[in-house]
Amino acid sequence: MDKADTSDWLIDSLTKEIAAFIVEDEKIEYDEALRKLYNSKIFEKLADKDTGLYREGAAYVYQYYLKEDKR
Numbered sequence: 001m002d003k004a005d006t007s008d009w010l011i012d013s014l015t016k017e018i019a020a021f022i023v024e025d026e027k028i029e030y031d032e033a034l035r036k037l038y039n040s041k042i043f044e045k046l047a048d049k050d051t052g053l054y055r056e057g058a059a060y061v062y063q064y065y066l067k068e069d070k071r
Contacts, residue, residue: 014056
């Protein structure tokens with residue numbers, strides 16, 4: 001697996017984990033959780049490989065999502 005494949009895999013994995021956190025905390029369906037995450041600024045940063053955010057843990061990134069969601 002090359003670097004691009006690895007980063008894509010990590011972004012995909014984090015997206016699934018963070019969506020699961022949203023489902024659990026907000027008591028919503030998985031599809032709705034994904035929609036909320038995909039439309040967030042934190043997802044823009046997560047998907048931007050230059051930020052390196054995809055190298056962090058899901059719980060760490062989720063905390064940023066929660067801060068953004070409260071605004």
